[in-house]
Amino acid sequence: MRFTKMHGIGNDYVYVNGFDQQVPDPASVAAKVADRHFGIGADGLIMVLPSDKADVRMRMFNADGSESEMCGNGVRCVAKYAYDHGLTKNNPLTVETGRGVLPITLQTANGKATAATVNMGEPILDLAQIPVLVDRVGKQRGPNTHQVGVSQNNAGDPAMHRGRGRAQRPWLMDMTFVSMGNPHAVIYTDDVKGIDVERFGPWIEHDVAFPRRMNVHWVQVVSRSEVIMRTWERGSGVTLACGTGACAVCVAGVLTGNTDRTLLAHLPGGDLQLEWRESDKHVYMTGPATEVFTGEWPG
16 A cells, blocks of 8 residues: 655644545554554555545545544645645645535645645534534533543443442543534643643543534633644544644634634644634634655555
């Protein structure tokens, strides 16, 4: 299998050109190539495929083999791959995703794409569509914000409702829920570096309140136009960046009154520019896309 390793501010994937080769079981391949000790090393696998609706189609698989609807950093890299490798020379171009067809405008230098602005569409704010089971979360604390009791007992135990009846008392966290085609929970904190993401991330991801699991982001507000965030990505764990998550953070900031509609997000792997545009209610994300190397995977 021929592949190209690419990343968007450290959110790295193995990209495969589905125009000229087939991958019969991409979910299984994703888990193998993503392994950072015995594989290529990545947050997952992304297939660049033909489309009858757009210039190209993206399918994205997490490191555990599960398929996700969208990846903001991944879709920028798909656009770069399509442009740089001659699958299309349109600019703007379009990419078909699990979220729908997304228009992408590329920044180029010397005939290569270096960065991209993606129209990510309107955020999904209906809790049932995100999806969040309202009867499994606590009281409402604001727009799209509920208090959630987080403990290991809640993860994957449908008989457990917010930790009641167990000796362990859950931590109470206010979470703001947004979907960008995939589900996100945004949690504000005064010290993002002090959060034990590897401890709380999997508990929240697998909480019974979230039937399709959950991406989780801890956010520290620097100013009304700037935040610092850390991410636990469902199916992959701690990642250096999450593009859809940064978009969700931009929306959550407006909903909660913490930030403005235009936002600079600092992620461990780099920065993203976000705007939740008032004129069309769409979220726009701008960031770099980088090709690292190419190779051949023996399988």
